[in-house]
Amino acid sequence: MAEEMQYSIRESFRARHVNLRISVQRGLEIVVPRGFDRARIPRILEGRREWIRKSLAEISRQARSGGGAALDALPERIEMPALGESWRVEYEPSPSARAVLRQAGPDTLRLSGAVASKDVCRALLLRWLRARAGKEFGAMLAGLARETGLSFGRLSIRCQSSRWGSCSMRCDISLNLKMLFLTPPQVRQIMIHELCHTRHHNHSRAFWGLVSSLDAGDSAIRAEIRASWRTIPAWICR
Numbered sequence: 001m002a003e004e005m006q007y008s009i010r011e012s013f014r015a016r017h018v019n020l021r022i023s024v025q026r027g028l029e030i031v032v033p034r035g036f037d038r039a040r041i042p043r044i045l046e047g048r049r050e051w052i053r054k055s056l057a058e059i060s061r062q063a064r065s066g067g068g069a070a071l072d073a074l075p076e077r078i079e080m081p082a083l084g085e086s087w088r089v090e091y092e093p094s095p096s097a098r099a100v101l102r103q104a105g106p107d108t109l110r111l112s113g114a115v116a117s118k119d120v121c122r123a124l125l126l127r128w129l130r131a132r133a134g135k136e137f138g139a140m141l142a143g144l145a146r147e148t149g150l151s152f153g154r155l156s157i158r159c160q161s162s163r164w165g166s167c168s169m170r171c172d173i174s175l176n177l178k179m180l181f182l183t184p185p186q187v188r189q190i191m192i193h194e195l196c197h198t199r200h201h202n203h204s205r206a207f208w209g210l211v212s213s214l215d216a217g218d219s220a221i222r223a224e225i226r227a228s229w230r231t232i233p234a235w236i237c238r
């Protein structure tokens with residue numbers, strides 16, 4: 001049995017013993033100390049075969065149902081650095097045809113009812129995030145508009161995969177709800193960037209001049225913003 005098994009071997013400087021790991025992403029992985037005699041591996045696998053069989057079965061069940069360790073598992077907590085908030089998310093299945101999301105406490109969200117469908121839960125959470133972003137970003141953008149003397153039309157919240165914000169010819173601004181997962185300085189820089197577009201609908205020198213006169217041109221923050229796509233929770237992006 002052991003000879004037929006699919007696995008990968010990884011040598012680790014830090015490993016002192018042989019370690020078996022099973023994950024959705026990598027299947028069965030055997031971590032061995034450096035210089036370990038690999039001829040011993042089949043016997044080790046033979047000794048753990050029951051555990052391996054059960055774990056692999058569980059992993060494939062999870063991968064099929066899309067739950068558990070899958071990359072887009074629903075969140076148990078939603079951290080929003082932009083607002084300095086951290087919400088616990090509870091899932092409470094109950095016999096009902098539909099699922100409902102409500103605030104169950106000052107920092108607790110509760111999904112109840114038909115919560116077995118991940119797509120339904122995800123849609124409810126995204127709707128909640130969108131409303132949260134609309135309210136909080138609306139207030140922040142209005143504050144920055146007053147502070148900078150720039151004015152905008154309407155604000156809309158979107159969930160795009162490659163842009164943080166945009167400004168239309170009519171000076172309507174759209175912001176990405178994923179900005180909830182950025183830091184306040186990063187959010188401020190994006191908002192001022194879009195507000196500056198209400199005066200210059202391009203990336204001309206005059207535009208960048210206005211951006212830096214408003215203290216929103218910090219290139220380190222800009223680099224952080226570019227890199228931060230990777231840090232958005234996987235369940236939102238998928």
Ligand SMILES: [Zn+2]
Binds near residue numbers: 193197202203
């Ligand atoms: Zn721009």
